[in-house]
Amino acid sequence: MNAASPILEVRDLHVAYGGIAAVKGISFEVGTGETVCLIGANGAGKTTTLKALSRLLPARGTMHYDGHSLLHRPPHELIGAGMTLVPEGRGVFARLTVAENLDMGAYCRNDKAEIAADRDRVFALLPRLKERARQVAGTLSGGEQQMLAIGRALMSRPRLLLLDEPSMGLAPMMVQKVFEVIQSVAEQGVTILLVEQNARLALSIAARGYVMESGGITLTDDAPALLANPKVREAYLGE
Amino acid sequence: MDIFIQQVINGLTTGSVYALVALGYTMVYGVIQLINFAHGEVVMIGAMVAFSVITALAGTASPLPPAVILLAGVAAAIPACMAIGYLLERVAYRPLRHAPRLAPLITAIGMSIILQHLALLVWSRNPLAFPQIVDNPVFSIGGAAITGVQIAIILLSVVLMALLTWFVYRTRFGIAIRATAENVHVASLMGVDANRVIAATFIIAAALAAVAGVMVGTYYGITHYTMGFMLGLKAFSAAVLGGIGNLAGAMLGGILLGLVEALGAGYIGELTDMCKWPLMKEVVAERCAADGHLVLMGSNYQDVFAFLVLIAVLVFRPSGLLGERVSERA
Numbered sequence: 178m179n180a181a182s183p184i185l186e187v188r189d190l191h192v193a194y195g196g197i198a199a200v201k202g203i204s205f206e207v208g209t210g211e212t213v214c215l216i217g218a219n220g221a222g223k224t225t226t227l228k229a230l231s232r233l234l235p236a237r238g239t240m241h242y243d244g245h246s247l248l249h250r251p252p253h254e255l256i257g258a259g260m261t262l263v264p265e266g267r268g269v270f271a272r273l274t275v276a277e278n279l280d281m282g283a284y285c286r287n288d289k290a291e292i293a294a295d296r297d298r299v300f301a302l303l304p305r306l307k308e309r310a311r312q313v314a315g316t317l318s319g320g321e322q323q324m325l326a327i328g329r330a331l332m333s334r335p336r337l338l339l340l341d342e343p344s345m346g347l348a349p350m351m352v353q354k355v356f357e358v359i360q361s362v363a364e365q366g367v368t369i370l371l372v373e374q375n376a377r378l379a380l381s382i383a384a385r386g387y388v389m390e391s392g393g394i395t396l397t398d399d400a401p402a403l404l405a406n407p408k409v410r411e412a413y414l415g416e
Numbered sequence: 417m418d419i420f421i422q423q424v425i426n427g428l429t430t431g432s433v434y435a436l437v438a439l440g441y442t443m444v445y446g447v448i449q450l451i452n453f454a455h456g457e458v459v460m461i462g463a464m465v466a467f468s469v470i471t472a473l474a475g476t477a478s479p480l481p482p483a484v485i486l487l488a489g490v491a492a493a494i495p496a497c498m499a500i501g502y503l504l505e506r507v508a509y510r511p512l513r514h515a516p517r518l519a520p521l522i523t524a525i526g527m528s529i530i531l532q533h534l535a536l537l538v539w540s541r542n543p544l545a546f547p548q549i550v551d552n553p554v555f556s557i558g559g560a561a562i563t564g565v566q567i568a569i570i571l572l573s574v575v576l577m578a579l580l581t582w583f584v585y586r587t588r589f590g591i592a593i594r595a596t597a598e599n600v601h602v603a604s605l606m607g608v609d610a611n612r613v614i615a616a617t618f619i620i621a622a623a624l625a626a627v628a629g630v631m632v633g634t635y636y637g638i639t640h641y642t643m644g645f646m647l648g649l650k651a652f653s654a655a656v657l658g659g660i661g662n663l664a665g666a667m668l669g670g671i672l673l674g675l676v677e678a679l680g681a682g683y684i685g686e687l688t689d690m691c692k693w694p695l696m697k698e699v700v701a702e703r704c705a706a707d708g709h710l711v712l713m714g715s716n717y718q719d720v721f722a723f724l725v726l727i728a729v730l731v732f733r734p735s736g737l738l739g740e741r742v743s744e745r746a
Contacts, residue, residue, distance in 0.1 A: 233601055256607040268602040270595045277591050285607030
């Protein structure tokens with residue numbers, strides 16, 4: 178809780194699917210420039226939380242991004258304000274080419290020259306995408322699609338990047354690469370909220386973490402402390 | 417052989433019109449998985465508006481050249497249809513965006529009936545003679561005839577299809593339309609306002625329908641408030657034939673359907689001539705002796721072919737010729 182001005186502040190957030198409560202009054206915050214992770218088992222409500230933040234699900238409570246309430250804002254306005262979600266399961270447009278996917282990331286921008294410069298930057302960070310720029314995204318491997326999803330999000334010049342299970346379904350080698358990319362994005366000053374089942378990996382790049390369990394936050398601490406916490410070690414690190 | 421060439425020419429002409437209308441069905445389906453059954457009526461309104469404008473301008477012994485009058489008809493029909501397309505989406509379908517899929521489908525049929533009867537009230541319950549004001553020279557190719565109107569219809573369709581393809585594949589908004597068609601949630605995360613994309617899709621579909629309406633009026637020389645019904649069903653069949661949701665499929669399906677229908681109409685009389693069937697020949701020898709022919713089905717059965725094609729596609733290849741998915745989000 179040492180960040181001076183939180184870029185994201187969530188208080189008493191409730192989300193329900195139909196009548197079933199999936200997130201039950203959680204509060205957390207992410208400081209500007211921080212990398213924070215939200216860990217927990219399958220079904221704990223992590224993805225639901227990100228979907229609520231991105232306004233894809235209706236929610237109750239307070240959610241402030243950059244000092245402004247997120248409630249009642251349509252989802253398509255968030256990316257222009259600098260908040261971008263890399264959705265669970267990557268969500269690349271399989272029938273669009275890699276280049277077109279990247280263009281979609283910059284859809285809300287109008288500065289052509291800057292967009293081209295950002296595309297070069299993304300290609301430099303993720304050279305595989307450059308090789309496959311004209312290929313339809315559906316033909317990429319899972320890891321390449323995850324890279325594309327991240328690259329596409331970077332094309333929006335995010336200030337806050339929400340990442341939902343970037344390791345899901347990837348081979349261990351690829352997971353390593355994806356996390357190296359995330360780390361280098363964080364080093365460029367982008368604030369990151371990372372949702373992960375792979376707690377060890379998430380805590381290795383995050384400064385702080387929140388542990389979610391059946392819709393509530395049960396534990397929060399600095400990453401090294403969580404890694405050392407016996408409860409976390411037993412429940413999420415498989416020790 | 418000259419019958420064959422003639423029917424190919426006729427088929428390409430009607431096929432071009434089917435393709436333009438089928439594009440409307442397929443674009444809307446691609447974006448919101450709705451069969452807009454009122455789309456045929458938008459074609460009819462286009463023909464009706466053009467009819468009114470052309471009649472008004474041509475009737476007064478005006479100094480305007482015929483081509484200008486025809487263009488004025490098209491120029492009036494396009495915005496009128498765009499407005500109707502937009503209203504359909506805004507008033508009838510948008511409130512049902514999250515309703516079960518059957519609800520907007522039934523609404524579409526309702527809108528189709530409403531538009532038909534509005535046209536009946538505004539124009540006429542009787543067929544209206546679409547003014548034939550432009551010269552229609554006839555050229556001959558290999559024993560068959562092709563008219564100036566047919567050439568114009570085919571060329572204009574090709575130009576419009578090329579424009580649409582360019583728009584959808586080469587412009588930013590076109591890419592956003594395809595992204596929305598694939599995943600509306602992720603598209604909105606990218607900053608795409610889904611409502612704007614959906615409205616634009618209806619408007620573009622309606623503009624193509626307007627042009628198709630004027631083509632039909634000019635080609636057949638007649639408009640009627642029910643003309644959109646059969647045309648719409650056939651164009652829908654064409655879209656399914658090509659693979660609903662697929663732009664190239666709608667174009668291919670339209671042209672193929674036009675050809676099948678024209679060739680079917682051209683040869684069905686010969687094929688069902690009992691006097692040429694080996695076994696039947698003896699049975700009906702008496703009738704054949706009289707005039708040499710006993711035709712069971714004439715070219716008035718041509719409508720059957722569109723629906724035979726539809727049934728065959730649904731049975732043997734439900735995803736259509738170029739389609740890859742049909743029930744992904746069913």
